[in-house]
Amino acid sequence: MDNINGLRSRLQLLLNQRRFAHSLRVEQQSIDLACKHGVDQHRASLAGLLHDVARNLNAEQLITAARQARLPLCEEDIKTPLLLHAPVGAIILKNDWDIDDQEILEAVSQHTVAAANMSNLSKVIYLADMIEPGRDHWSGLEQLREMSDKDLNAAMLLALENVFDYLRKKNRHIHPNSYAAYEYFKRLQSSAN
Ligand SMILES: [Fe+2]
Ligand SMILES: [Fe+2]
Numbered sequence: 001m002d003n004i005n006g007l008r009s010r011l012q013l014l015l016n017q018r019r020f021a022h023s024l025r026v027e028q029q030s031i032d033l034a035c036k037h038g039v040d041q042h043r044a045s046l047a048g049l050l051h052d053v054a055r056n057l058n059a060e061q062l063i064t065a066a067r068q069a070r071l072p073l074c075e076e077d078i079k080t081p082l083l084l085h086a087p088v089g090a091i092i093l094k095n096d097w098d099i100d101d102q103e104i105l106e107a108v109s110q111h112t113v114a115a116a117n118m119s120n121l122s123k124v125i126y127l128a129d130m131i132e133p134g135r136d137h138w139s140g141l142e143q144l145r146e147m148s149d150k151d152l153n154a155a156m157l158l159a160l161e162n163v164f165d166y167l168r169k170k171n172r173h174i175h176p177n178s179y180a181a182y183e184y185f186k187r188l189q190s191s192a193n
Helices: 004-014 017-037 041-050 059-068 075-079 081-096 102-109 120-131 141-150 152-169 176-192
Strands: none
Touching (some): 004 017, 004 041, 017 120, 017 141, 041 102, 059 075, 075 081, 081 102, 102 120, 120 141, 120 152, 152 176
């Protein structure tokens, strides 16, 4: 069992106060969702706490780290390098934090743009990041919170629809992995209904 307090202290040295506080809230929110949906709570705690481990890196550092790790980069990653803090975070956790649990690494890696075939742990982290209690209010937030408690797949679809609306309004591109995730969750929903 990892020493979670040790990991918290190490993370605190790395992130500014606001981001560290967000990480602690995402950890709690992830444990809460994990509990409700039968997901391993220890993994949810670790992945939630550490999901933003690379959030302090700037665009240039993120692109350099991604290239060094030979991550496949698409146009959207280059246009919005901030998205890379998720996959680069997973690499940092693996290489520097001795975290070798594949499911935790994947959940961290997928928390910005999502993916098709996400594990329940990945869905928990993605949603916890969006709904943690410190998030600024937006019109669909309460509905997303309620849906996250009830049904992870339906909540993922709702979350992605909201993200797409937001990006379209801002005239920003949608990452291909997010499209793939959207199609995946939409298919799941239509076969469930
Ligand atoms: Fe993040
Ligand atoms: Fe976050």
